[in-house]
Amino acid sequence: MPANVTPQFKKAQAEFLAARTIEEKIERLKIMISLAPKHKGSENLLANLKSRLAKLKQELQRQKKIRKHKKGLGKEGDAQITLIGYANSGKSLLLNKLTRARSIVSKFPYTTAKPEQGMLNLGALVQVLDLPSLKDNDEDNEILGYANNSDLVLVVGCSIDKIKKILSKIKNKNVLVVIDKADIIDTEKIKKEFSGSIDISALTGQNLNLLKKKIFTSLNIIRIYTKHPGRKPEKRPVILKENSVVEDLARKVHKDFIKQFKFAKIWRKNTIKRVGLKYILKDSDVIELHI
Numbered sequence: 697m698p699a700n701v702t703p704q705f706k707k708a709q710a711e712f713l714a715a716r717t718i719e720e721k722i723e724r725l726k727i728m729i730s731l732a733p734k735h736k737g738s739e740n741l742l743a744n745l746k747s748r749l750a751k752l753k754q755e756l757q758r759q760k761k762i763r764k765h766k767k768g769l770g771k772e773g774d775a776q777i778t779l780i781g782y783a784n785s786g787k788s789l790l791l792n793k794l795t796r797a798r799s800i801v802s803k804f805p806y807t808t809a810k811p812e813q814g815m816l817n818l819g820a821l822v823q824v825l826d827l828p829s830l831k832d833n834d835e836d837n838e839i840l841g842y843a844n845n846s847d848l849v850l851v852v853g854c855s856i857d858k859i860k861k862i863l864s865k866i867k868n869k870n871v872l873v874v875i876d877k878a879d880i881i882d883t884e885k886i887k888k889e890f891s892g893s894i895d896i897s898a899l900t901g902q903n904l905n906l907l908k909k910k911i912f913t914s915l916n917i918i919r920i921y922t923k924h925p926g927r928k929p930e931k932r933p934v935i936l937k938e939n940s941v942v943e944d945l946a947r948k949v950h951k952d953f954i955k956q957f958k959f960a961k962i963w964r965k966n967t968i969k970r971v972g973l974k975y976i977l978k979d980s981d982v983i984e985l986h987i
């Protein structure tokens with residue numbers, strides 16, 4: 697990147713990097729383009745940004761088609777999780793408690809006729825899908841398709857038999873058993889049956905914070921906060937896979953960063969370290985890239 701970009705441009709770039717949805721990325725990239733230097737030495741940068749914008753617009757069109765096809769439910773945010781279970785297990789109430797969604801909750805079975813969604817902010821934005829209840833017939837295939845395609849499946853139920861039956865249907869390897877209605881049932885026996893499971897009550901809020909923590913750790917992603925020298929870290933983290941290295945972050949920030957990379961400074965707990973491209977990042981690291 698040319699050295700003579702303005703601080704406003706750098707700020708716009710940081711905001712672009714923290715963007716999650718494609719729409720957000722496009723908006724912020726447009727701002728970057730408007731702030732980019734427009735002289736001979738920066739032609740490459742500008743061309744680069746414009747081609748990125750064109751690609752993002754293409755991708756948006758593609759996703760819109762998919763969303764339409766799936767009645768509005770393409771993947772969004774940094775990760776997608778699904779809630780699956782039998783009728784009345786409490787999936788819709790749980791979605792509403794985890795996010796700002798207002799999925800209809802009722803004492804009657806099969807109230808949720810199509811997937812409902814909400815966004816759970818864990819630093820990483822986690823899209824939560826409340827799926828229609830399983831019926832043990834062909835209609836289950838579509839529901840299972842959603843679950844198998846998501847980054848994590850929450851199996852919501854409160855009987856050992858039903859939970860076992862759901863588990864036998866799911867191909868996704870990343871599954872968390874959530875025993876619901878802990879305010880009215882004795883969950884001890886069920887908890888023992890499924891190692892790593894958690895008991896909650898969507899109604900009283902019991903263990904919901906613990907559930908959020910488990911969701912985050914089960915997603916195997918890390919939140920990295922970039923910063924510019926002399927400034928505070930960005931509020932919105934860059935999301936990477938667990939065990940990513942500085943190079944992965946640099947690539948995500950801007951491909952030119954790797955070529956011009958000198959060193960990175962990392963703040964982790966109470967330590968500050970100077971590191972190279974191969975250094976393994978950890979969740980919550982604050983990082984400054986020097987080029």
Ligand SMILES: Nc1nc2c(ncn2[C@@H]2O[C@H](COP(=O)(O)OP(=O)(O)OP(=O)(O)O)[C@@H](O)[C@H]2O)c(=O)[nH]1
Nearest residue numbers: 784785786787788789802806807808829877898899
């Ligand atoms: N006591 C108690 N009741 C709950 C809890 N969670 C849900 N319920 C109740 O269980 C019933 C079903 O809840 P829903 O969230 O609609 O269940 P669902 O799995 O979405 O069910 P369908 O979509 O209708 O198949 C409602 O009457 C809820 O109020 C809970 O944690 N404790």
Ligand SMILES: [Mg+2]
Nearest residue numbers: 787788807808
């Ligand atoms: Mg429902």
